[in-house]
Amino acid sequence: MESGPGRVGSRPGSGPDARRIARGPAQGPRPGHAARWPCPVCRPHVSERAVRVRAAPASPRRLHHPRPPRFEAEKWLESVCGHKPDWAFLVPTQIQQVWDARPRRELRTACSSLRLFLHSSAPCPPQLRHRLAAALGPERVAEYYGTTLYDGTFSPYTSRGAGGSPLPETELRIVDPSRRPVAAGTQGTIEGRSRAGLISHRTDQPCTGRSEWQSVGDLGKRIKDTDHVEVTDVAVPGRAIVAGVKVAVAETHDTLSAHPAVRGCEIRVSPHDRFGSVLSAVVHTEDPALTTSVLRTWCAQRLTPPQRPHAIELRRTAAHDHTTLREGHARL
Incomplete structure (x- = not known):
């Protein structure tokens, strides 16, 4: 963690x-x-x-x-x-x-x-x-x-x-898409491994690290003639940093899509002055009883605050009707 x-x-x-x-x-x-x-x-x-x-x-x-x-x-x-x-x-x-x-x-x-x-x-x-x-x-x-x-x-x-x-006890390297190390000054994916204990475990067990190289997709480059690594981008595709927390956009999408009255949804990531970025949702439904308040409660029971949509746009689709409801911003 x-x-x-x-x-x-x-x-x-x-x-x-x-x-x-x-x-x-x-x-x-x-x-x-x-x-x-x-x-x-x-x-x-x-x-x-x-x-x-x-x-x-x-x-x-x-x-x-x-x-x-x-x-x-x-x-x-x-x-x-x-x-x-x-x-x-x-x-x-x-x-x-x-x-x-x-x-x-x-x-x-x-x-x-x-x-x-x-x-x-x-x-x-x-x-x-x-x-x-x-x-x-x-x-x-x-x-x-x-x-x-x-x-x-x-x-x-x-x-x-x-x-x-x-x-100390940390190794970092910069690799290309084939996971081959690249030259200093070249941007690539950051991989790391630590001998220090970073794995959650029971207190009666020793702290251990992992020997294999691992990555979360962050980008960086090694500074020539030094051991320094510069992080150049943490905007991993499919993820967003909301109020300092990296969240998977697909989890928000799947949670909203799982509601029985939702027929489809799109999740967007937008810049935000206070939180860095926020998620917003466009939700499609044929159920006239579905409201944004119901969807907010649904999300609150299943997602952490950064994962929840900051704004929800509800689009109702019926045989002879098409209406759009928009809701104000939520608080994180």
Whole structure:
């Protein structure tokens, strides 16, 4: 499982604040960059490993703030102000929301405890990254790249040149469509493998990696005469990054198509200022009783918020009638 965005970390503690941070699905990390869950399962967090190995090796333990069902910038800032964490991890769309929530001076004060502000999931727009570094200090900003299949790279804002260097026990390569490695500077598909434990397992079993090369379809290139890898595109065909979460468009399509009153549907991916991109649906039906509200309830019972259509257009088709109903945007 990939580490979720909206996380904050703090030094180990045993007071009420530490217990309060640790509540929720992730009950706090175990030593060795793993989170403890209510069930006896070890789920490593790759973004935490990046912090532990490269940014804060002297503080191997972290307490994660529970990830809410919907990210809210003001609540995130309240949490940072209240708990004084060492580091925080957000995706670019969330960083933009935080940036828009408060004046620059207030943001600097609210984030004063952070030694590291880590962003990931998608390449951060250069203008936003530069503003963030100007507000917090360039030495406190870094980018992490990784996936649910392999660990990745860590790139401080102050590093020279493009791309990031692989984390220890991580191998990355760039390949062509035939999975043959390509020359430095040539764009191709990123493949990786990690000897670090990134596989969920029972706590009485050892953490292990996978020896085979794996990929999620992201594109990148290796920087000549370095070990750096630059990620150039994470827009994998058939997938969309919604509010920092990569979702499969086919899952939304199949879920809507499974409704007994739906005769067909199309799913579209559109850019969005706040969420990066969103899904919208055009649904065809012959049932006069079907409404967009019914479809929203259907989706809410089967899909996560990023997977649900941001807007639904309902097209009714009958022998002598053709009408179109449009609904306002949903909240993620």
